[in-house]
Amino acid sequence: MSINKKKLTTSWGAPVGDNQNSMTAGSRGPTLIQDVHLLEKLAHFNRERVPERVVHAKGAGAHGYFEVTNDVTKYTKANFLSKVGKRTPVFIRFSTVAGELGSADTVRDPRGFAVKFYTEEGNYDLVGNNTPVFFIRDAIKFPDFIHTQKRDPKTHLKNPTAVWDFWSLSPESLHQVTILMSDRGIPATFRHMHGFGSHTFKWTNADGQGVWIKYHFKTEQGIKNLAVDVAGRLASENPDYHTEDLFYAIENGDYPSWKLCVQIMPLEDANTYRFDPFDVTKVWSQKDYPLIEVGRMVLNRNPENYFVEVEQATFSPGTLVPGIDVSPDKMLQGRLFAYHDAHRYRVGANHQMLPINRAKVEVNHYQRDGSMRFDDNGGGSVYYEPNSFSGPVESYEDKQAAYPVSGIAESAPYDHSDHYTQAGDLYRLLNDEERVRLVNNIVNAMKPVEKEEIKLRQIQHFYKADREYGKRVADGLGLSVPQEV
Incomplete structure (x- = not known):
């Protein structure tokens, strides 16, 4: 006997035809802004909790530098990677994902691994995790996934039934679930874990030639994890164990470091590789695309004020510099909108002006006003573009590299479903x-x-x-x- 089910609707009451796949131009995207259901889900999700971050609420941060150790200029024109020995200041924030601001550090959870490079061409954010994959591969499913990780609205308790119900109905999560439930699910410290960009990105060189890439930060402290019983004991005895470890390691001069490597895939391989290279639930075999060393990151200075530097730090995979572009990864495409939007809500429209987020180079644009504007707000200078008064203009040579798209605008799944x-x-x-x-x-x-x-x-x-x-x-x-x- 069939059961009449209620139709899922938008917030304005219209029925939803597809809640599993965002609307893209062809099966590989890019995601279309006309998918109002996706935009509404992400925008509403970003505003569900006040004032802490919706995800990655509990975290720790530190300052340091990144130094280039290998010439990669044939792959990218990014200025901060332009020569061996070049150093760029960085700020990194580590975090758990699902817990609240006061939650324990040693829970079984992925760890956020977000790096802000203060480059000579503006800031570049690499916002990833300590795992190379993720639970889902389309941003339209992200609010639902995180709801299962948060508290039940009736009991206000964690709900294992919701967690496993969602995972069991989303087989693409299996790879990440296996990682999460393995020893790697509870790192010993933030210092003893790898970091990954997770998504596929695109590097473009000075001649306009591109390659697909994946980022790997390899810890130079070695991988260490916590046994379940030890993690449980620390959660009650010292819930800030990872935060404390990072602070005092740096305070005592034991500076943590990571070697940054990339995997590089020729653009044409994306059409023939045995897994979709833009599917963030999959990895690229290192036998097929070996790791290539890029540089070394060292953390050597603690924040002076946690709120000013760590809590107000904002990161987005859409904070890009010339020579580094995005890919059709549907999860990444959603994050390009959602992260900046979350910061505008949580910290304010002018969050990029705060010292921890502000670029080290001159910033020139026509954005004005907004809550907490604390500089001269552009003074009496020209405030629109184009103009006849010598205001800042675009630089054609810094446009993101083009790539072809085709297909029917529809809510399309990925072509490959080997989970x-x-x-x-x-x-x-x-x-x-x-x-x-x-x-x-x-x-x-x-x-x-x-x-x-x-x-x-x-x-x-x-x-x-x-x-x-x-x-x-x-x-x-x-x-x-x-x-x-």
């Missing part, structure tokens, strides 16, 4: 002790789930990635792998 191969490969890379811990973490996390059908649906995903993986989880939960799998 299991890479998750299975990751499982098989683990030794048996690591697999045991992974399965135990998953089982313990899934036990509170209220509906058995959700557990069985998720077990199917584990089983499709690797038979042993699925069977071990099923056995741990006292269930059988569904016969149809």
